[in-house]
Amino acid sequence: MTRPEVPAVVSPAEVPAVEVRGLQVKLDGVPILAGIDLTVRSGEWVTVIGPNGAGKSTLLRAVGGLLPAPDAVRLFGTPLRDLRRRERARVVATVAQSPVVPPGMAVLDYVLLGRNPYIPPLGRESATDLAVVHELLDRLDLGGFHGRELATLSGGERQRVFLARALAQGATLLLLDEPTSALDIGHQQEVLELVDQLRRTEGLTVVATMHDLSIAGEYADRMVLLANGRIAATGTPDQVLTEDLLSHHYRAHVTVIPGPHGPLVLPTRPSHP
Numbered sequence: 001m002t003r004p005e006v007p008a009v010v011s012p013a014e015v016p017a018v019e020v021r022g023l024q025v026k027l028d029g030v031p032i033l034a035g036i037d038l039t040v041r042s043g044e045w046v047t048v049i050g051p052n053g054a055g056k057s058t059l060l061r062a063v064g065g066l067l068p069a070p071d072a073v074r075l076f077g078t079p080l081r082d083l084r085r086r087e088r089a090r091v092v093a094t095v096a097q098s099p100v101v102p103p104g105m106a107v108l109d110y111v112l113l114g115r116n117p118y119i120p121p122l123g124r125e126s127a128t129d130l131a132v133v134h135e136l137l138d139r140l141d142l143g144g145f146h147g148r149e150l151a152t153l154s155g156g157e158r159q160r161v162f163l164a165r166a167l168a169q170g171a172t173l174l175l176l177d178e179p180t181s182a183l184d185i186g187h188q189q190e191v192l193e194l195v196d197q198l199r200r201t202e203g204l205t206v207v208a209t210m211h212d213l214s215i216a217g218e219y220a221d222r223m224v225l226l227a228n229g230r231i232a233a234t235g236t237p238d239q240v241l242t243e244d245l246l247s248h249h250y251r252a253h254v255t256v257i258p259g260p261h262g263p264l265v266l267p268t269r270p271s272h273p
């Protein structure tokens with residue numbers, strides 16, 4: 001894929017992509033996250049799991065610079081607070097759970113917004129910007145949707161457009177908040193394989209949240225289990241996706257069996273006498 005120039009703040013591979021130290025977040029005076037320490041290596045795929053309300057989206061928003069908690073976060077060695085908005089957009093791209101959709105906007109124009117960090121003020125998109133966007137739309141199976149108004153798309157089509165916009169940013173760090181929740185299993189695999197391919201070929205670092213624990217474990221190098229705003233467990237998928245941890249923190253009945261690419265987590269109905 002045509003990639004923009006590497007941002008100046010990106011350091012060599014040994015510098016962690018993400019360093020979070022002692023992160024605390026309060027929203028409207030309510031403590032949401034406390035004592036969060038997390039290091040994500042460059043090129044790593046880390047998936048944050050945890051029950052509803054655990055603080056997963058809040059953590060991603062803090063790492064992406066969308067919350068006022070920059071002192072605790074460094075990206076590629078640079079404190080988040082030192083990255084100006086345009087610079088930050090070349091380093092980190094976020095796919096939020098429910099992005100705001102500008103009314104009346106067509107798919108192509110929306111995905112082109114991802115190229116803003118490369119378009120000079122008052123300038124127009126270049127041929128490279130258009131080439132990046134067209135290629136991404138094709139790779140995400142959205143070739144026929146260029147002129148379609150976003151509001152007319154299905155939930156899964158729209159979710160792929162949101163990902164296309166984030167990938168168009170050409171950022172080195174990708175934050176994905178439940179990126180495949182609306183996708184059928186075919187598109188789910190297509191999207192995650194594309195992200196994984198970009199990670200392997202272009203050194204992308206991925207931090208994702210997911211509720212499908214089997215799929216989460218198939219793609220992640222490492223997982224972080226959040227519960228009540230704190231890290232309850234971290235490790236490989238085999239270490240985190242255990243019946244004990246999941247039944248305790250999700251209050252769920254699950255059976256975990258070995259799969260070809262990591263543990264498979266099956267929710268099983270509790271038995272009644």
Ligand SMILES: Nc1ncnc2c1ncn2[C@@H]1O[C@H](COP(=O)(O)OP(=O)(O)OP(=O)(O)O)[C@@H](O)[C@H]1O
Pocket residue numbers: 027028030032050051052053054055056057058059
């Ligand atoms: N402005 C706010 N004031 C008070 N509490 C808030 C505010 N915004 C979010 N919260 C609370 O913060 C907690 C963490 O929310 P967050 O969206 O990070 O959870 P999550 O783990 O991503 O959940 P889900 O799996 O449901 O998406 C939730 O309990 C939510 O209600």
